[in-house]
Amino acid sequence: MPRYRDLTHTARPSNAPRVFEPKNPLRTTDPAALEMLKIAHESKIETVFDRVVAQQPQCQFGYKGVCCRICIAGPCRVKADDGPASKGICGANAYTIVARNLVRYIAGGAASHSEHSRHVLHTAHAMTEGHAPDYQIKSPAKLRKLAEKLGVSTLDRGDMEILTDVIEIGYADFGRYQERPLAFLDSFLTEGRRKKFKHTNIMPKAIDGTVTELIAQTSMGVDADPVNIIFGGLKASLADLAGEYIGTTLSDVLFGVPEPIISESNLGVINPKMVNIAVHGHNPVLSEMVVAAARKMTDEAKKVGAEGVNIVGICCTGNELLMREGVYLATSSASQEMAIMTGALDAMVVDIQCIYPAVQQVAECFHTKVVTTESIMKIPGSQHLAFNATTAMEDAEKLVKIAIEAYKNRDPKKISIPSERHKLVAGFSIEALTDIMAKVNPERPMSVLTDAILNGQIKGVALMAGCNNLKRLQDEGHVTVLKELVKNDVFVIATGCSAGAYAKLGLMSPLAVDAYAGPGLKSFLKMLEEANPQLTTGLPLVFHVGACVDNSRGMDLAIAMANELGVDVPRVPFVASAPEAMHEKAVAIGTWCVTMGLPTHVGSMPPVEGSDLIYGITTQIAHDVFGGNFILEMDPVLGARKLLDALEYRTWKLRVHQQAAEKYNTPMAQGW
Ligand code: SF4
Ligand code: WCC
Ligand code: FE
Numbered sequence: 001m002p003r004y005r006d007l008t009h010t011a012r013p014s015n016a017p018r019v020f021e022p023k024n025p026l027r028t029t030d031p032a033a034l035e036m037l038k039i040a041h042e043s044k045i046e047t048v049f050d051r052v053v054a055q056q057p058q059c060q061f062g063y064k065g066v067c068c069r070i071c072i073a074g075p076c077r078v079k080a081d082d083g084p085a086s087k088g089i090c091g092a093n094a095y096t097i098v099a100r101n102l103v104r105y106i107a108g109g110a111a112s113h114s115e116h117s118r119h120v121l122h123t124a125h126a127m128t129e130g131h132a133p134d135y136q137i138k139s140p141a142k143l144r145k146l147a148e149k150l151g152v153s154t155l156d157r158g159d160m161e162i163l164t165d166v167i168e169i170g171y172a173d174f175g176r177y178q179e180r181p182l183a184f185l186d187s188f189l190t191e192g193r194r195k196k197f198k199h200t201n202i203m204p205k206a207i208d209g210t211v212t213e214l215i216a217q218t219s220m221g222v223d224a225d226p227v228n229i230i231f232g233g234l235k236a237s238l239a240d241l242a243g244e245y246i247g248t249t250l251s252d253v254l255f256g257v258p259e260p261i262i263s264e265s266n267l268g269v270i271n272p273k274m275v276n277i278a279v280h281g282h283n284p285v286l287s288e289m290v291v292a293a294a295r296k297m298t299d300e301a302k303k304v305g306a307e308g309v310n311i312v313g314i315c316c317t318g319n320e321l322l323m324r325e326g327v328y329l330a331t332s333s334a335s336q337e338m339a340i341m342t343g344a345l346d347a348m349v350v351d352i353q354c355i356y357p358a359v360q361q362v363a364e365c366f367h368t369k370v371v372t373t374e375s376i377m378k379i380p381g382s383q384h385l386a387f388n389a390t391t392a393m394e395d396a397e398k399l400v401k402i403a404i405e406a407y408k409n410r411d412p413k414k415i416s417i418p419s420e421r422h423k424l425v426a427g428f429s430i431e432a433l434t435d436i437m438a439k440v441n442p443e444r445p446m447s448v449l450t451d452a453i454l455n456g457q458i459k460g461v462a463l464m465a466g467c468n469n470l471k472r473l474q475d476e477g478h479v480t481v482l483k484e485l486v487k488n489d490v491f492v493i494a495t496g497c498s499a500g501a502y503a504k505l506g507l508m509s510p511l512a513v514d515a516y517a518g519p520g521l522k523s524f525l526k527m528l529e530e531a532n533p534q535l536t537t538g539l540p541l542v543f544h545v546g547a548c549v550d551n552s553r554g555m556d557l558a559i560a561m562a563n564e565l566g567v568d569v570p571r572v573p574f575v576a577s578a579p580e581a582m583h584e585k586a587v588a589i590g591t592w593c594v595t596m597g598l599p600t601h602v603g604s605m606p607p608v609e610g611s612d613l614i615y616g617i618t619t620q621i622a623h624d625v626f627g628g629n630f631i632l633e634m635d636p637v638l639g640a641r642k643l644l645d646a647l648e649y650r651t652w653k654l655r656v657h658q659q660a661a662e663k664y665n666t667p668m669a670q671g672w
Pocket of ligand 2: 315316333334353354465466467468496497498548582583585586
């Protein structure tokens with residue numbers, strides 16, 4: 001069986017359009033967003049959907065990655081194949097420029113994820129020092145498990161004492177200078193990955209240092225070697241994974257490990273009779289407090305004539321709260337402006353990342369108050385309320401009060417809430433998934449999943465992740481890839497805006513299983529449900545494992561499967577897909593997926609086509625070195641097909657080697 005069913009061996013994408021209907025401003029398949037968009041057009045309110053059209057056609061130098069703005073002798077563009085115009089002013093080649101641009105995205109992504117986890121770490125630290133009285137350790141079990149992985153003693157020690165040591169390791173992971181591997185990362189890698197990263201010299205020792213080093217490496221007149229630059233990028237992607245892992249694990253310790261939970265999603269969850277507050281961004285440190293404050297403030301809401309306070313989530317703050325508290329998910333990042341346009345959103349409280357500056361302009365057409373809460377995130381015109389761990393509950397109450405005050409200014413004529421809302425089941429931490437499978441096999445829960453793959457009941461596991469990129473219609477890529485995968489019996493987990501798409505559109509419910517799952521997947525899910533009568537939620541078509549930082553949960557699952565199968569990650573029938581990737585964080589995540597050994601589909605072309613060398617490294621050579629590779633394919637059906645091929649190849653190989661090991665009674669071969 002060929003590794004790629006790509007007879008051209010170029011790994012080039014199909015001819016699917018790069019920008020779907022560039023003049024069409026109705027760039028969404030979400031019925032609720034579409035309804036709002038029509039109102040926006042009638043009222044002449046500009047949104048992201050109009051701005052995408054206004055940007056067309058986009059600059060092809062930038063699109064292909066051959067525009068360099070790293071120094072102010074530039075911008076330099078690679079304009080010819082030969083001669084002086086084929087290089088930048090300093091003589092940088094296309095491959096150097098493309099590589100530098102690409103890895104700087106990874107640096108941006110790693111900086112963002114780790115900024116988030118640093119904040120969680122600071123909050124946990126303030127708590128252990130007695131300066132954050134509103135926080136507590138909600139999951140001592142997770143803390144102890146994490147401590148043991150990190151080599152922190154748990155014997156006869158209190159939770160706070162253990163957490164203090166864990167935090168110290170976390171801080172060291174940000175700023176270590178000694179030649180020691182990043183502890184959080186090292187603690188959960190397979191032996192195979194550990195060796196691989198050592199041999200290729202990409203095991204980071206600290207997050208901050210790795211990001212800084214990469215910026216220095218790609219500064220004017222430093223590294224010109226594209227391969228060396230890419231390796232710097234891979235190292236930073238591993239720092240990103242470490243940052244995500246710190247964020248996920250410590251959030252679980254502070255706010256609880258998610259368990260299956262029922263909720264609802266899409267703009268219909270905005271309640272006209274209540275004070276509505278959207279919490280938007282990424283960080284649960286603030287939003288968890290806002291939820292707690294809102295639950296206490298029903299009486300104050302009643303004083304202004306509302307029935308209570310309704311918190312709805314947007315983007316990954318929404319995912320965090322949905323996973324742990326069952327808070328409604330109003331919408332995902334790309335349609336954030338639409339929530340304001342319902343006319344019934346009294347406040348939008350934002351923290352960091354994926355928040356459009358445009359929300360303030362839309363809010364000005366309504367009564368909605370936009371409140372920023374972090375020192376590095378302000379928007380001209382909106383209110384800023386500095387959120388502080390020491391005064392967390394007090395700050396959260398102030399935020400709820402701002403919304404209650406704003407409620408008085410609602411204009412009933414401007415209220416128009418779409419009816420679209422769907423029931424869903426979320427909350428699938430790897431712990432929760434393991435518990436579910438343990439009901440089938442208590443000794444080896446992961447074997448339930450791996451056996452189902454080896455015996456052909458399911459085809460493998462796919463992690464669906466990433467943003468919306470409005471070069472195509474919102475959610476169309478996510479939905480098409482998902483439907484193809486589940487139809488072909490792939491077990492699917494999802495994070496971020498991909499999970500948001502499925503939640504909003506009713507695909508994250510047990511009902512969707514009957515409608516879309518293939519017979520193998522259906523029987524697998526039914527078998528799990530029957531073994532878990534205590535689980536009243538039922539099991540969904542696609543399993544929500546959390547926010548974008550929780551892609552680390554996806555990797556946790558891949559590693560658990562690798563350990564169960566007795567192989568390294570690149571042998572596991574596990575793939576990833578970001579059909580509509582947009583953010584720098586998505587580039588960082590996709591890169592560590594590849595580095596960890598996963599075939600990784602991306603449905604929006606990253607700027608790598610300006611250099612055949614870089615294109616080849618990301619799509620082919622990466623596979624030879626790390627066992628994972630990018631699959632760049634804009635046609636979602638074909639993208640899914642390529643993922644299915646990758647899964648099939650891995651399962652076939654696994655079976656061959658398992659059978660040989662059984663036949664000759666030897667340990668399974670590892671060198672394939
Ligand atoms: Fe141009 Fe070189 Fe400066 Fe880039 S670093 S802008 S290629 S002179
Ligand atoms: Ni993660 Fe992408 Fe959504 Fe933002 S929230 S838009 S990075 S997937
Ligand atoms: Fe996110």
